[in-house]
Amino acid sequence: MANERRVLSVASECVPLIKTGGLADVVGALPAALAAVGWEMRVLLPAYRSLRAHLTDMAEVWSDQDLFGGQGTVYFGVLHGLEVYLLDAPHLYDRPGGPYAGPDGDWADNAMRFAALSWVGAAIARDGIQGWKPEVLHAHDWQAGFAPAYLTYSGSGGACSVLTIHNIAFQGWAPASMIENLRLPSEQFYPGALEYYGGISSLKAGLVTADRITTVSPNYAAELMRVEFGMGLQGVIAARAEVVSGILNGVDEAVWSPQEEPISYSVQSMKGKAANREALCEELGLSAPHGPLAILVSRLTDQKGIDLLAGVIPEFVASGGALAVLGSGDPSLEAALRGLVAAYPGKVSVTIGYDEALSHRFFAGGDAVLVPSRFEPCGLTQMYGLRYGTVPVVSAVGGLADTVIHASPAAMAAGVATGIVFHPVDAIALGQALRALTQLYSNPKEWAKVQKNAMRQDVGWAGSALAYAQLYEGLVK
Numbered sequence: 001m002a003n004e005r006r007v008l009s010v011a012s013e014c015v016p017l018i019k020t021g022g023l024a025d026v027v028g029a030l031p032a033a034l035a036a037v038g039w040e041m042r043v044l045l046p047a048y049r050s051l052r053a054h055l056t057d058m059a060e061v062w063s064d065q066d067l068f069g070g071q072g073t074v075y076f077g078v079l080h081g082l083e084v085y086l087l088d089a090p091h092l093y094d095r096p097g098g099p100y101a102g103p104d105g106d107w108a109d110n111a112m113r114f115a116a117l118s119w120v121g122a123a124i125a126r127d128g129i130q131g132w133k134p135e136v137l138h139a140h141d142w143q144a145g146f147a148p149a150y151l152t153y154s155g156s157g158g159a160c161s162v163l164t165i166h167n168i169a170f171q172g173w174a175p176a177s178m179i180e181n182l183r184l185p186s187e188q189f190y191p192g193a194l195e196y197y198g199g200i201s202s203l204k205a206g207l208v209t210a211d212r213i214t215t216v217s218p219n220y221a222a223e224l225m226r227v228e229f230g231m232g233l234q235g236v237i238a239a240r241a242e243v244v245s246g247i248l249n250g251v252d253e254a255v256w257s258p259q260e261e262p263i264s265y266s267v268q269s270m271k272g273k274a275a276n277r278e279a280l281c282e283e284l285g286l287s288a289p290h291g292p293l294a295i296l297v298s299r300l301t302d303q304k305g306i307d308l309l310a311g312v313i314p315e316f317v318a319s320g321g322a323l324a325v326l327g328s329g330d331p332s333l334e335a336a337l338r339g340l341v342a343a344y345p346g347k348v349s350v351t352i353g354y355d356e357a358l359s360h361r362f363f364a365g366g367d368a369v370l371v372p373s374r375f376e377p378c379g380l381t382q383m384y385g386l387r388y389g390t391v392p393v394v395s396a397v398g399g400l401a402d403t404v405i406h407a408s409p410a411a412m413a414a415g416v417a418t419g420i421v422f423h424p425v426d427a428i429a430l431g432q433a434l435r436a437l438t439q440l441y442s443n444p445k446e447w448a449k450v451q452k453n454a455m456r457q458d459v460g461w462a463g464s465a466l467a468y469a470q471l472y473e474g475l476v477k
């Protein structure tokens with residue numbers, strides 16, 4: 001059946017083409033999930049140097065000689081099963097390094113680079129492109145934040161816009177003097193519109209102009225209106241509360257499935273989990289603990305609460321637990337973790353680096369996954385934990401609070417507990433959570449119940465895709 005509805009996704013990353021973080025997973029997963037509910041989603045991405053090889057297999061569908069200082073050409077093709085528009089603008093994107101930074105750090109002209117992407121996104125939404133006209137433009141994060149603004153200020157051609165916040169920490173700032181170079185109307189430079197602390201923020205521009213605002217969990221949507229989480233934009237978001245909502249990310253259930261692991265297991269037959277645990281301990285040089293084997297797979301940054309571990313791991317290890325960490329990031333956090341390995345050999349293991357295959361073995365072999373984040377828009381690792389019966393121990397923030405049910409006596413009695421949730425995000429509460437974990441683990445019957453509840457939870461994309469489809473349909477009506 002041909003899809004009747006059309007949506008253009010404008011983003012800077014998309015799995016499997018280009019990824020630096022969770023944004024890419026969402027942008028890459030949505031087209032297939034939405035196709036199942038009647039929406040055709042095409043994705044507009046910059047043709048970074050690493051993507052230029054694809055251009056030869058694609059058709060030229062649009063061009064402009066003056067796209068923010070150089071030639072811009074849009075190519076269309078199907079890449080890895082995704083319908084993709086690549087914006088080729090060599091003066092902006094044909095550079096070494098990642099999407100945002102080169103060998104010497106962030107590109108100085110990032111505001112311009114992603115304004116161009118947003119400009120072209122708005123043009124496609126407004127005018128259509130070779131007979132394909134989207135009804136909705138879906139912009140992701142600060143990189144696409146100007147797209148709803150361009151639609152609002154230069155005519156939308158009937159297209160509606162949605163802006164999704166994946167992480168409020170990145171806001172796309174530019175000096176006020178650039179307003180005309182960014183092709184924005186200077187009369188809109190006031191606090192109720194484009195002005196942001198004396199400059200311009202592409203994220204704010206999107207927040208004040210998009211028809212709908214979403215973020216990647218309902219709880220993060222509420223948190224963003226508060227000063228502790230809004231990072232300066234709380235007032236802007238609260239002012240638009242009526243159009244703000246949260247839609248949880250899903251995980252790819254084909255990729256994240258204990259049944260597909262080399263030593264496979266399932267909710268019906270958990271035997272393989274013990275074998276995975278044994279293999280992981282051996283691989284990491286840990287002596288198999290009689291308490292829980294806790295894992296942590298994460299960027300090592302302040303956001304993720306990694307600094308709290310030093311205060312709580314000594315007691316956890318003394319009571320029989322073990323810890324295995326896979327991550328990389330802040331050198332001081334890496335050093336603190338190495339200190340734990342030195343103090344507790346055979347009980348704490350730290351692998352510095354990014355290794356997707358190893359992360360699967362962590363989830364298959366771990367008993368519990370720790371996610372002590374200070375803020376977490378949605379979070380993926382607690383959802384992998386649920387899928388794998390690797391009981392999540394999470395702080396009560398953002399999407400973590402939306403996806404894990406604390407094993408309180410009432411939740412245990414009702415048969416709905418899926419993990420351990422703690423609050424506030426400090427070493428005292430995390431220490432208590434680890435005590436609760438050790439106690440729960442020591443009761444095999446209760447432990448098995450929590451694992452089973454977790455594994456039965458739906459964390460796939462189907463429900464989220466339906467929620468996006470309903471949002472779009474509400475707009476188009």
Ligand code: ADP
Binds near residue numbers: 328
């Ligand atoms: P964020 O996007 O803030 O980093 P998420 O939990 O939303 O946090 O997503 C992080 C993703 O990156 C997950 O898929 C996680 O498994 C993966 N990841 C993080 N660090 C590593 C690592 N060192 N090795 C392998 N995968 C990692």
